[in-house]
Amino acid sequence: MKHFKVAILSAAIAGLTACGGDDGRNGANGSNGSDGLNSLITQTQLPVGDSNCPGGGVQFDSGADSDSNGSLESSEITDTTFTCEPFTAPEQIDLIGNTKDNVWFSEAQARVAAATQPNLTRGAAKNVILFVGDGMGISTVTAARILEGQLNGKSGEEHNLSFDLFPYTGLAKTYNVDAQTPDSAGTMSAIMSGVKTDVGVIGVNENIVRGDCTTVAGNELVTALELAEIAGKSTGVLSTARITHATPAATYAKSADRDWEDDGDMPAAAKTAGCEDIASQLVNFEPNLEARIAGINVDGIDVVMGGGRRSFLPKDAAFNSPDAVSSVEGDRTDGRDLTAEWKTRYPAGNYIFDKTGFNAINTETTTKVLGLFNESHMQYEADRKNDVAGEPSLRDMTEKAIKVLDNNDKGFFLMVEAGRIDHAHHAGNAYNALTDAVELSEAVAKAVELTNSEDTLIIVTADHSHVFTIAGYPKRGNPILGKVVSIGSNSPALAADGMPYTTLGYTNGLGFRDLGDETDADEGYNYAIDAGRQDLLLVDTQSPGFHQEALIPIDSETHAGEDVGIYAKGPGAALVSGTNEQNVIFHVMDYAADLVNKANSKQVAP
Ligand SMILES: [Zn+2]
Incomplete structure (x- = not known):
């Protein structure tokens, strides 16, 4: 100010004039007046x-x-x-204006509107937590449940993962608009926006042409995270994958191609046409959202933790983090250091890159966190002990995030992805896929413990499945990672080729590897494809480094096209029941937390 x-000057009092007679003598001067x-x-x-x-x-x-x-x-x-x-x-924008007439959107919205849950009122959920097990098909859930049970000394089949105990379950049809078997970009865009779309694109509808930047404008979809942000809720995104990878990206970015994680990944034409890489969109989330929708005031995503540092740093060793593994950690070719830009935008925020920084976060005073714990993906849970500077587990990140986000009276939206269940399956390694699925279950249990089911909707689902099967006739309690042993027997059953076989297997992929104690599934990529049958008689198939047999040789095991589970608890949970188009999940979250209406009401029209 x-x-x-x-200053106003005091005016002197002038002498008075009178008529008749001689003027008298001037009187003595009066005393000075006080200051005005x-x-x-x-x-x-x-x-x-x-x-x-x-x-x-x-x-x-x-x-x-x-x-x-x-x-x-x-x-x-x-x-x-x-x-x-x-x-x-500014003209008040209808936040779902460009999706209202989209048939995917309107039909899913109608399905949710027609469903009923006793005592359900629209908007009863203050908080929404969405857990996504990337690639966690039903067979993965079943096998992970058995593994966790067996690790706890049980037979295993009777055991329950934390979300097995949720009161409501449904199925999601995962296909993309242009694909029978989907990818994470199309599926997560559907979950986050209520609109099914094409393979490989992030936060845009099916009118997009993948890889063509010029087709983005006008086809952007608004996401549940953006609506929560506009509504004044706190928001968070966690993933064990790169935070710019398809699933987390679909919460905050709009991109004609999931692969545009940093500017070095983008074709020149896309940059010339003005498209922004996904990492840059994460750091610019707040101004970008405010520019897209006039009359709103948001404060940015509050908690972001995962891997993927390389897309945030310049391709220059001078910018390496203290725990860098590669000689040059960064991938950016435009010289920008997005971690520095983030710190400038949020001076009170905490940028962290290792376990020590993570442990130092005070959840009551911290308002903004950006945690990038690895150059690429974070470690598999079973391999986490081998990280250079240490990384938090998914359960630790979930706990920290909830404790930061729940300081907001208006509630929060949090997306938590177990991103590496998918990666382990692609590598043909059930051990890491299942141990990461068990860790997801632990993270869900932590969220249940820290929240109240009266005001918090928790949904656990997968974006898609994998060609992963539980086969043969193993007896009850047979080790899930073991060879099939029939009822009444103590030795492995033999197939018609005279060789034993495992319960778990893949229809396609890299096939057999016997890497012993190796806890990093990706090591399997260092060997030639070895599909088909192997003599497993002397192989310990329960060791972390065993990669299951695969029938069809492919350089990476594939996704599968069958339905995935949706497990829900809290206000609106019953709405997931039945067999749903995957984009219905957005509408369940919208109904439960009344996201669209709450966000629309926050637009200022002075
Ligand atoms: Zn995948």
């Missing part, structure tokens, strides 16, 4: 959005300084004027 003083009061004017800059000057401007307050203390108290103000900048009120 700037102060201007304008100073008049003060204060000037205050008004920000855009001010109720008197919607376009911003200056407020002038004036009045006499009655107590002569040199400042203008509010009780002394006698006049206020404004000089306002010109302003045109």
Whole structure:
């Protein structure tokens, strides 16, 4: 505030004049009058959005300084004027305007509207937590449940993962608009926006042409995370994959190609046409959202943790993190250090890159966290002990995130991805896929413990399945990672080729590897494809480094096209029941937390 003083001079009292008679002598001078009061004017800059000057401007307050203390108290103000900048009120945008008539959207919305749950009121959920087990098909859930049970000394089949105990379950049809068997980009875009779309694209509808930046404009979809943000809720995104990978990206980015994780991944034409890489979109989330939807005021994603540092740092060893593994960690070719940009945007925020930084986060005072714990994906849970500077587990990240986000009275939206169940399956290694699925179950259990099912909707689902099977006739309690042993027998059953076989297997992929104690499934890529039958008689198939047999040789095991489970608890949970198009999940979250209406009501139209 700037102060201007304008002094008012005391006026001298002039002599009076009278008629008749001679003028008398001049009287003696009177004593000096006391000083007059100073008049003060204060000037205050008004920000855009001010109720008197919607376009911003200056407020002038004036009045006499009655107590002569040199400042203008509010009780002394006698006049206020404004000089306002010109302003045109932004047109109120219908946040789902470009999706309302999209048939995927309207049909899924109608399905949710027609469903009933006792005592359900729209908007009863203050918080929404969405867990996505990437590639966690039903067979993965079953095998992970058995493995966790057996690790706890049980037979295993009777055991329950945390979300097996959720009161409501449904199925999701995962196909993409242009594909029978989907990928994570199309499926997560459907889950987050309520609109099914094509393979490989992020946060845009099916009118997009994959890889063509010029087709993005006008086809962007609004996501549940964006709606929660506009509604004033706190928001968070966690993943054990790169935070720019398809699943987490679909919560915050719009991209014609899932592979545009940093500028170095983008074709020149896309950059020339003005498309922004996914990492940059994460750091610019707040200004980008405010630019896309005028009249809103958001504060950015509050908690972001995962892998993928390389897309945030310049391709220059000088920018390597202290725990860098590669000689040059960064991948960016534009010289930008997005971690520094993030710190500039959120000076009070915490940028962390290792377990020590993670442990130091005070969840009651921290408002913004960006945690990038690895150059690429975070470690598999079973391999986490081998990380250079240490990484938090998915359960630890979930706990930390909830404790930061729940400081907001308006609630929060949190997406948690177990991203590497998918990666282990692609590598043909059930051990890591199942141990990462068990860790997801632990993260869900932590979320249940830290929240209240009266006001928090928790959904656990998968984006798609994998060609992973539980086969043969193993007896009850047979080790799930072991060879099939029939009822009444103690030795492996033999197939028609005279060789034993495992319960778990893959229809396609890299095939057999026997890597012993190796806990990193990706090591399997260092060997030639070895599909088909092997003599497993002397192989320990329960060791972490065993990769199951695969029938069809392919350089990476594939996704599968069957339905996946949706497990739900809390307000609106019953709405997941039945066999659903995958995009219905958005509408369940929208119904439960009334996201669209709450966000629409926050748009300021002065
Ligand atoms: Zn995949």
